[in-house]
Amino acid sequence: MIPDLSQVGTGETKEWAPVAEAPHIMLDHVTKTYGSVMGLNDVSIAIKGGVTGILGQNGAGKSTLFKLIVGRLRPSSGNVHLFGTNPFKNPAPYSRIGYVSESEHLYDWMTGLDFVATLARLYGYTRDEAKAKALHVLDFVGLADVVNKEIGKYSKGMRQRVKIAHALVNDPDLIILDEPLAGCDPLARTTIMNVVRELGAMGRTVLVSSHILSEIERITEQIMILHNGRLLALGNLHAIRELLDQHPHRILLRTDDPRGLGTAFLPHKDVYGVRFPNNDELVVETNNLSSVHQSLPSICHESGIRVTAIENPDDNLESLLGYLIEGRS
Amino acid sequence: MEDDPTDFIMEPKVPLDQIPEEIPQVESKPQTFESQVEEAVKAQTIAATEPPKPMYVSAPAAVAGAAVAQIQKVQTQAAQAFRPLTNTVWSKLDRKATAVTEFTLRQYRTKNSTWVVLGIGVVFVAMILMFYGEAMSTGFDSVDNDGDSFDWDGDGYPTGQERIHGTNPWDENSHPDPELVAPDPPEKWIDEDGIDWDGDYSNPNQGYDDDGDCTGEGWVDSESFEIPYDQDTNGDGINCNVRYSMNSTTKTIYKINADPNVDEDPDDEEFLKESLHRAFVLGFGKIGFAFLIGIFVPLFLATGLIRDEMDRGTLHYIMGKPIARAEILAYRLLGYIALVWPYATVLILFTAIVTGFLAPSDSIFRFHDMSAWLGILLASWLMMLAYGTIFCTLGVISPKYGLWIAIGFGVWEFAMAMISLGAPNFPLTWLSISHWGIEIINCTSVLAYPDQSYLIEIANMNNDWGSGAALAGFYSPPSIVAGNPFASLLISIFVLILFTVFALFIGQSSLKRKELN
Numbered sequence: 013m014i015p016d017l018s019q020v021g022t023g024e025t026k027e028w029a030p031v032a033e034a035p036h037i038m039l040d041h042v043t044k045t046y047g048s049v050m051g052l053n054d055v056s057i058a059i060k061g062g063v064t065g066i067l068g069q070n071g072a073g074k075s076t077l078f079k080l081i082v083g084r085l086r087p088s089s090g091n092v093h094l095f096g097t098n099p100f101k102n103p104a105p106y107s108r109i110g111y112v113s114e115s116e117h118l119y120d121w122m123t124g125l126d127f128v129a130t131l132a133r134l135y136g137y138t139r140d141e142a143k144a145k146a147l148h149v150l151d152f153v154g155l156a157d158v159v160n161k162e163i164g165k166y167s168k169g170m171r172q173r174v175k176i177a178h179a180l181v182n183d184p185d186l187i188i189l190d191e192p193l194a195g196c197d198p199l200a201r202t203t204i205m206n207v208v209r210e211l212g213a214m215g216r217t218v219l220v221s222s223h224i225l226s227e228i229e230r231i232t233e234q235i236m237i238l239h240n241g242r243l244l245a246l247g248n249l250h251a252i253r254e255l256l257d258q259h260p261h262r263i264l265l266r267t268d269d270p271r272g273l274g275t276a277f278l279p280h281k282d283v284y285g286v287r288f289p290n291n292d293e294l295v296v297e298t299n300n301l302s303s304v305h306q307s308l309p310s311i312c313h314e315s316g317i318r319v320t321a322i323e324n325p326d327d328n329l330e331s332l333l334g335y336l337i338e339g340r341s
Numbered sequence: 342m343e344d345d346p347t348d349f350i351m352e353p354k355v356p357l358d359q360i361p362e363e364i365p366q367v368e369s370k371p372q373t374f375e376s377q378v379e380e381a382v383k384a385q386t387i388a389a390t391e392p393p394k395p396m397y398v399s400a401p402a403a404v405a406g407a408a409v410a411q412i413q414k415v416q417t418q419a420a421q422a423f424r425p426l427t428n429t430v431w432s433k434l435d436r437k438a439t440a441v442t443e444f445t446l447r448q449y450r451t452k453n454s455t456w457v458v459l460g461i462g463v464v465f466v467a468m469i470l471m472f473y474g475e476a477m478s479t480g481f482d483s484v485d486n487d488g489d490s491f492d493w494d495g496d497g498y499p500t501g502q503e504r505i506h507g508t509n510p511w512d513e514n515s516h517p518d519p520e521l522v523a524p525d526p527p528e529k530w531i532d533e534d535g536i537d538w539d540g541d542y543s544n545p546n547q548g549y550d551d552d553g554d555c556t557g558e559g560w561v562d563s564e565s566f567e568i569p570y571d572q573d574t575n576g577d578g579i580n581c582n583v584r585y586s587m588n589s590t591t592k593t594i595y596k597i598n599a600d601p602n603v604d605e606d607p608d609d610e611e612f613l614k615e616s617l618h619r620a621f622v623l624g625f626g627k628i629g630f631a632f633l634i635g636i637f638v639p640l641f642l643a644t645g646l647i648r649d650e651m652d653r654g655t656l657h658y659i660m661g662k663p664i665a666r667a668e669i670l671a672y673r674l675l676g677y678i679a680l681v682w683p684y685a686t687v688l689i690l691f692t693a694i695v696t697g698f699l700a701p702s703d704s705i706f707r708f709h710d711m712s713a714w715l716g717i718l719l720a721s722w723l724m725m726l727a728y729g730t731i732f733c734t735l736g737v738i739s740p741k742y743g744l745w746i747a748i749g750f751g752v753w754e755f756a757m758a759m760i761s762l763g764a765p766n767f768p769l770t771w772l773s774i775s776h777w778g779i780e781i782i783n784c785t786s787v788l789a790y791p792d793q794s795y796l797i798e799i800a801n802m803n804n805d806w807g808s809g810a811a812l813a814g815f816y817s818p819p820s821i822v823a824g825n826p827f828a829s830l831l832i833s834i835f836v837l838i839l840f841t842v843f844a845l846f847i848g849q850s851s852l853k854r855k856e857l858n
């Protein structure tokens with residue numbers, strides 16, 4: 013769970029001390045503006061432990077939030093605390109974090125091993141230590157067989173993974189991944205998701221951003237939704253969904269006999285309507301998505317009608333945002 | 342406390358089971374001072390915990406035991422004080438410095454622009470050297486400055502020879518007896534009266550009339566009308582000499598006054614080659630090496646040191662590490678220096694060696710100019726450092742317009758360099774880097790060419806040579822502390838370092854405050 017700022021105190025600690033209970037990240041009414049453009053609007057959160065997915069459309073403020081946390085940007089108002097210190101002024105807590113920026117650029121002329129080992133030396137490791145650690149993390153992200161290949165020859169997914177590798181080389185307590193799945197092929201996507209889940213299982217705090225709900229859903233249930241710079245919702249994804257249960261949900265089924273199947277669905281207690289947009293499509297309208305999903309296989313099976321596809325048109329970020337914004341206004 | 346980047350340096354935290362096999366395993370424990378002390382202390386602890394055996398200890402043994410314990414205690418403290426250097430804060434910082442420096446150097450290697458810029462510098466130097474070699478290998482025609490090699494009356498005897506023998510050089514019937522005296526070849530009367538200067542600035546009375554056409558020395562007719570009527574035109578009371586007027590503070594000659602026909606026909610070729618060589622060393626050193634290479638190389642190699650990384654977003658990789666932003670800037674500059682200082686050294690050394698072989702000299706290699714070349718090397722190092730820091734800082738302050746500001750700054754520097762060549766005391770030039778670099782070369786060239794002001798005045802006296810401008814154009818005596826090249830040199834170095842530190846400070850504080858998107 014994400015504790016609220018009120019639950020963990022005001023965090024006035026000036027000097028950094030490795031207090032186990034202190035939240036890793038603490039934002040205290042942080043606002044960030046770029047000229048007249050609002051980047052982040054009065055966000056207060058405290059995060060410690062677990063994998064947290066930051067959801068938001070492009071321009072919602074995900075990268076701004078991350079850059080504030082890692083000290084690239086200075087808040088226009090409010091305070092950012094990273095391990096109890098101001099990350100903009102003090103690079104010391106960087107030894108405990110790993111940050112993967114959204115930047116697509118890498119040093120294409122370096123090999124993967126070079127890249128990670130050179131950056132590892134900035135933690136004060138010797139050449140040999142850095143090389144050993146680099147090999148270890150490159151293996152961890154599944155690049156063991158291409159360590160001596162130039163990054164310029166890497167595929168998109170490999171590039172994302174080498175970026176993740178450089179952030180893990182110091183065995184950080186806090187890992188921040190800005191859109192790590194962007195542009196990756198399915199295989200790389202799965203590898204990266206596994207890496208993130210594993211990091212979470214190892215007890216690290218992980219922040220991972222995305223604009224695709226299903227991606228985040230496969231990684232974690234603990235999410236935070238940003239919209240236009242505002243913190244729209246935070247907590248368990250399912251809890252957020254349940255909050256939205258009064259909203260109608262739709263399930264789209266592709267079948268040869270939509271009317272037959274529609275008749276089979278109607279007796280279900282949570283289904284309040286069926287529609288037939290096409291000759292081969294059936295839309296089931298419900299107030300309780302999970303309940304219908306639970307009985308969906310048996311209904312289909314019992315009716316004996318072949319179903320070729322099941323889609324949840326509402327199960328994306330846009331509709332979730334739509335519901336949330338509607339719910340607020 | 343908050344800004345101290347070192348107090349978070351932590352030991353590597355990879356759990357033991359995750360350490361890969363690639364980690365080099367230490368075979369045996371090295372026998373260091375520390376480990377020996379450790380073992381000694383361990384042995385002592387074991388001895389202390391064992392049940393004491395009843396024994397009779399003599400007084401001297403007890404004293405010895407206490408002394409050993411004391412020594413071990415001191416040794417333990419010493420071992421703690423001198424931890425292995427590899428674990429100190431300094432060496433960890435040092436590892437970061439080498440990592441960033443090495444990275445910067447390798448990055449330069451992969452960029453085409455680096456090779457283009459450095460290559461243009463090499464071609465430029467090679468071309469200038471070719472012109473120089475051409476000029477040094479072609480001889481100058483020696484001029485008969487006093488005209489006494491010419492046979493005015495056509496009797497076959499040059500004027501100079503006729504004067505010695507007391508015959509009339511203007512009358513073709515008056516000449517020495519051809520059976521007794523054979524006519525001299527005209528070349529004998531060219532360059533026959535060289536400049537006699539003993540190098541002593543404080544001696545105003547110098548010069549010797551080698552061919553005797555002032556004193557009439559060795560002439561048959563000592564009353565000849567060819568001997569000047571007034572043998573002391575410079576009015577110093579000494580006949581047939583050369584008077585040197587010197588500025589006692591700067592120890593430079595500002596006027597040379599010769600009596601008639603004294604030192605009037607020196608070796609023009611030697612003089613012109615020497616003048617040309619010096620003008621080349623000083624001119625190419627000041628404008629070519631110190632200024633042009635010193636400003637263009639940093640303009641293209643240093644401006645983007647941080648700016649390009651910010652633009653591309655790759656600065657995030659370095660900046661995400663526990664390294665202060667100010668350190669990043671300093672270490673990037675260190676990488677730049679590690680590239681351009683050896684580059685300048687190689688170019689200047691090469692030029693010094695080539696010109697050393699081609700220059701006029703009594704031996705195969707001319708060592709005369711070495712202190713001038715060292716000054717040029719020092720000036721180019723310091724100017725590359727100062728310009729590099731300034732350009733890098735401009736790139737940080739204004740990523741968008743930094744290059745244009747830098748080019749504007751370069752124009753200012755060029756103007757100040759030109760003014761410095763002619764008027765080194767003009768105070769406005771003190772605000773430029775180029776002035777102080779040129780001043781360094783001025784200071785060291787005084788050591789290489791102590792007789793420079795004398796040569797300039799000689800050239801001015803014999804104004805038909807036209808070499809005075811070349812000699813004077815690129816030369817000025819040290820002007821910061823007049824007459825004291827060493828003090829001037831130290832001040833110039835200090836000022837250049839001051840400029841650098843100032844620019845570095847501005848760049849660092851600008852980068853510290855910079856928000857990176």
